[in-house]
Amino acid sequence: MYGAYTVNDPIINLDRAGTIESPLDLIGNTPLIRLRSFERELSPGVELYAKAEWFNIGGSVKDRPALRIIEDAERDGRLTHDKILIDSTSGNTGIAYALICAVKGYQCEIVMPENASEERKRIIAAYGAKIIYTDPYEGSDGAIRYVRELVARNPEKYFYADQYNNPSNWKAHYDTTGPEIWDQTGGRVTHFVAGLGTTGTMTGTGRRLKELNPEVQLIGVEPDAPFHGLEGLKHLETAIVPGIYDASVIDKKVGVSTEDAYEAARQLARQEGILVGPSAGAALKAALDVARTLRHGVVVVLFPDSGTRYLSTELWRLQGPR
Amino acid sequence: MAKVEVQIPGPLRVHTNQQTKVEASGSNVSEVLANLAEQYPGLKSQLYEADGSVRRFINLFVNGEDVRGKQGLDTPVNDGDKIGILPAMAGGAELTPEQVRRYHRHIIMPEIGSKGQRRLINSKVLIIGAGGLGSPAALYLAAAGVGTIGIVDFDVVEISNLHRQILHGDADLGRPKVDSAADAIHRVNPTVNVVKHNEPLTSENAREIIRQYDVVINGSDNFPTRYLVNDVSYWEGKPLVDGSIMRFDGQVTVYAPGYGCYRDLFPTPPPPGSVPSCAEAGVAGRDVWHHRLHTGHGGHKAYSRHRRASHRTHADSRCSQHGVQRAEAAQRSQLSGMW
Numbered sequence: 249m250y251g252a253y254t255v256n257d258p259i260i261n262l263d264r265a266g267t268i269e270s271p272l273d274l275i276g277n278t279p280l281i282r283l284r285s286f287e288r289e290l291s292p293g294v295e296l297y298a299k300a301e302w303f304n305i306g307g308s309v310k311d312r313p314a315l316r317i318i319e320d321a322e323r324d325g326r327l328t329h330d331k332i333l334i335d336s337t338s339g340n341t342g343i344a345y346a347l348i349c350a351v352k353g354y355q356c357e358i359v360m361p362e363n364a365s366e367e368r369k370r371i372i373a374a375y376g377a378k379i380i381y382t383d384p385y386e387g388s389d390g391a392i393r394y395v396r397e398l399v400a401r402n403p404e405k406y407f408y409a410d411q412y413n414n415p416s417n418w419k420a421h422y423d424t425t426g427p428e429i430w431d432q433t434g435g436r437v438t439h440f441v442a443g444l445g446t447t448g449t450m451t452g453t454g455r456r457l458k459e460l461n462p463e464v465q466l467i468g469v470e471p472d473a474p475f476h477g478l479e480g481l482k483h484l485e486t487a488i489v490p491g492i493y494d495a496s497v498i499d500k501k502v503g504v505s506t507e508d509a510y511e512a513a514r515q516l517a518r519q520e521g522i523l524v525g526p527s528a529g530a531a532l533k534a535a536l537d538v539a540r541t542l543r544h545g546v547v548v549v550l551f552p553d554s555g556t557r558y559l560s561t562e563l564w565r566l567q568g569p570r
Numbered sequence: 571m572a573k574v575e576v577q578i579p580g581p582l583r584v585h586t587n588q589q590t591k592v593e594a595s596g597s598n599v600s601e602v603l604a605n606l607a608e609q610y611p612g613l614k615s616q617l618y619e620a621d622g623s624v625r626r627f628i629n630l631f632v633n634g635e636d637v638r639g640k641q642g643l644d645t646p647v648n649d650g651d652k653i654g655i656l657p658a659m660a661g662g663a664e665l666t667p668e669q670v671r672r673y674h675r676h677i678i679m680p681e682i683g684s685k686g687q688r689r690l691i692n693s694k695v696l697i698i699g700a701g702g703l704g705s706p707a708a709l710y711l712a713a714a715g716v717g718t719i720g721i722v723d724f725d726v727v728e729i730s731n732l733h734r735q736i737l738h739g740d741a742d743l744g745r746p747k748v749d750s751a752a753d754a755i756h757r758v759n760p761t762v763n764v765v766k767h768n769e770p771l772t773s774e775n776a777r778e779i780i781r782q783y784d785v786v787i788n789g790s791d792n793f794p795t796r797y798l799v800n801d802v803s804y805w806e807g808k809p810l811v812d813g814s815i816m817r818f819d820g821q822v823t824v825y826a827p828g829y830g831c832y833r834d835l836f837p838t839p840p841p842p843g844s845v846p847s848c849a850e851a852g853v854a855g856r857d858v859w860h861h862r863l864h865t866g867h868g869g870h871k872a873y874s875r876h877r878r879a880s881h882r883t884h885a886d887s888r889c890s891q892h893g894v895q896r897a898e899a900a901q902r903s904q905l906s907g908m909w
Contacts, residue, residue, distance in 0.1 A: 363629070363656050363657075363658070365658075384579070384656050385577055385578070385579045385580060385590065385654075385656065386579075386580050387579060387580045387581060389580065390580065393761060396760070396761060396763065397760055397761075400756045400760045410763075413718065413763055413765060415778070415782070473581075473616065474580075474581035474582075474584070475579070475581040475582050475616045475657055476581075476627075476657060477627030477628075477657050477658045479658075483581070486581065486584070486688070488691070488692065488717065489692040489717070491694060491718050491763060491765065491782060492782065494781060494782070496781075496807075506625070506627050507619065507625070507626075507627075510626075510627070561627075561658045563627075563658075
């Protein structure tokens with residue numbers, strides 16, 4: 249049943265040996281890194297791998313859905329050069345939109361809560377996109393509500409990319425992330441662990457992996473409470489639930505505390521030399537909890553971005569007085 | 571002891587009775603937080619670690635300035651200062667003050683409450699057909715706060731639609747129905763996320779569209795679509811609310827997952843041409859509305875006819891006899907239970 253599966257999606261340029269024709273060719277096809285130091289505490293039959301999504305040119309997993317959202321909309325005419333691409337995002341998707349719009353020559357407006365990290369704001373501005381800030385006390389849901397109202401008032405002016413409800417989001421993962429993980433593990437993956445934010449990563453990757461092998465277990469990771477410090481993740485019981493969320497895909501949902509996630513990220517840096525963001529820390533914590541219960545298995549955990557994007561936040565602030 | 575105002579972020583408002591700002595007292599930030607947790611005990615585990623220290627991912631502001639640049643938790647406060655509490659990252663929110671105002675009459679009913687309203691806001695309903703039945707369904711669901719409404723329709727608005735299809739008006743003639751429906755819904759409630767499926771529902775796309783929703787409402791105007799919607803809803807495990815109407819009669823049935831399906835009542839589609847369409851037989855605009863309020867009216871007659879039909883032919887049905895009985899029970903309770 250584990251037949252060879254080849255990735256042949258036309259939007260991904262698999263040949264990285266030669267020159268690169270466009271920065272957008274550096275989206276997808278990210279490495280899978282074995283986390284050997286963590287495997288030592290697991291049963292000898294268990295392998296643990298991380299999908300290193302900061303290798304995408306925009307620095308996060310969000311390059312994949314952003315590219316697909318934009319190219320699908322170009323294909324069916326929803327996005328044209330007289331329209332402004334707009335969406336709400338706490339950061340990484342905004343960076344991806346801004347980068348892709350810069351390459352393709354579209355106008356881009358990003359709506360984000362004012363307390364998004366300083367690094368993100370500056371990167372988005374550097375690509376030439378406009379940023380609209382919303383009330384930080386209303387959180388990412390406040391930004392979503394703001395965009396909806398703005399677009400409802402001016403529907404002709406905007407292409408509302410709507411990462412939370414746009415099926416192109418999960419399709420990107422269905423066509424790229426899922427097959428990549430399948431290929432990179434030689435079809436041996438038994439568990440896939442990823443954070444739930446827009447839920448596109450899990451919905452798309454999960455659907456593909458389940459089709460390739462219905463036995464694959466899918467573990468979704470969310471903050472353990474509505475009030476948290478895990479950028480990009482959503483507490484689905486209390487937040488606006490994304491339209492693309494499909495609860496039936498996931499086998500198990502795990503809540504992780506902000507503190508545990510930060511600790512896992514710090515341990516990863518010291519132990520493996522891999523610097524990740526807080527949502528990757530949460531995913532790692534959940535993946536380790538799952539892996540510890542196994543005697544055999546190939547666990548793949550997705551790390552959405554690198555820790556360099558959070559240097560100004562508490563994640564990497566050394567212990568000391570506030 | 572200074573009296574200060576503390577600004578509460580969305581995710582914490584569940585602990586402060588949805589207040590966005592609350593009063594607290596103390597001589598420095600640390601004391602203000604302690605006083606706050608005393609007044610609103612639910613906040614304690616959110617603000618403090620088990621060892622009693624303030625959780626490190628929380629940023630604290632005095633009059634807009636991060637206390638890290640001041641004296642940290644020891645930063646003194648004065649009367650009237652504004653204290654801000656924010657997670658280092660943006661999180662989700664409970665009901666906003668605007669939502670509390672809008673859905674207040676729902677929220678005060680214990681059967682709904684803020685939890686039920688939150689479920690409505692998080693729910694996704696697919697409406698097949700923005701016509702006579704889809705119109706009132708969409709407007710009421712939007713008003714009630716259903717967060718996402720998907721509409722499948724590839725027609726444009728025609729003048730003969732307007733006597734009953736209240737999503738569309740005179741100014742919409744010639745527009746795609748999904749566009750005019752989205753505008754009408756946003757007039758009622760601009761916070762609703764409307765997903766337009768401006769395409770025919772086919773065996774190619776039905777599964778992908780229907781699986782994105784929690785509930786399916788079938789107001790289609792033809793039998794192939796009606797059977798397709800039933801079959802896909804059945805296999806995807808989605809509750810199906812099926813409505814139909816002709817002239818002065820109407821019928822509505824709820825097919826809950828595991829309790830039978832449309833084919834239990836109507837195993838096979840009628841021969842083409844044997845059942846007239848609205849265009850051929852006519853339909854009372856008032857009845858589409860009436861149908862909502864007093865489903866029993868035409869429904870009972872239709873129900874007993876269909877019941878006989880289903881008993882006669884249920885051996886052909888895809889669902890079990892058990893399923894037939896449950897579908898009938900569900901239908902009965904629906905007929906007597908509404909209004």
